[in-house]
Amino acid sequence: MKKRTVKNTGLSVAPINFGGNVFGWTLDEKQSFELLDRFFEKGFNFIDTADTYSWWVNGKGGQSEEIIGRWMKNRGNRNDLVLATKVGSETEEHGYDISRKHILKSVDESLQRLQTDHIDLYYTHFDDQQTPVEETLSAYDELIRAGKVRYIAASNVSPERLKESFKVAEEQHLPKYVALQPHYNLMEREGFEKKYAPLAEEYGLSIFPYWSLAAGFLTGKYRNESDLSKSQRGEGVRKYLNPEGLQVLKALDEISSKHHSKPATVALAWLLVHPLITAPIVSATSESQLETLFAAPELQLDHEDLELLNKASDFN
Structure with missing residues (x-):
């Protein structure tokens, strides 16, 4: 499998990033191991998690990292792996927290749970909007110098704070973000394409979109309200059950039929064509779902396919 280089780094990753939010939530440890084994056996090497996954199970978080x-x-x-995790969970002091104190404490806890001495890609998960970017970047500088973190990245950081971070990093010779993890898929195009894509081009950021399948909607599993009870995540796609969403599903159905593929595979292949995108983040809870993901880098969409998908998902 052809690997892709994360820009401005020495990291080489397969074009699908396994989302670890399901570990310890919809998958127990045995099931998680089975899917991770299959993922790794097929030549994929990129795993994404966070210190807060799966806090919604017991209010603590850390289960995904532990597994x-x-x-x-x-x-x-x-x-043999490229491992990404995140910092910025909520604290009593001020909600989301990317202060130096919280970062230095959190990284050691993540390293302990992950049973490793370094994290390849460490994300600002949520911006607290109040910690000076200099403080955050200086903390990351300490971690990189100590060998605990190789590179830093951003997710859920406003365009304004992202620009400020690069300005401060340049002026003070502090580490720069090398990647961005935005919310982006066929149902969620406007925010990324208008606000973040220009910054990704300007700063040379690799893009790893989360919710690449719109919380499962782009699999075609949910087509009416009665389908929402099919999984624990069903309610999360209710907002897509509208004429626009059904139009996108129709386009995915047409293209997947043409290529003897699956709607989810087509939706991921559409992302992979984008020149800014390195590897979409996708979760799976069964081997059949994994096979759908594995097929995406092999699917070559033609101009007609892309035109149909772009028109169906157009936000203008």
């Missing part, structure tokens, strides 16, 4: 850590230790494959 990934035990899997890596058991398989002895840490050096």
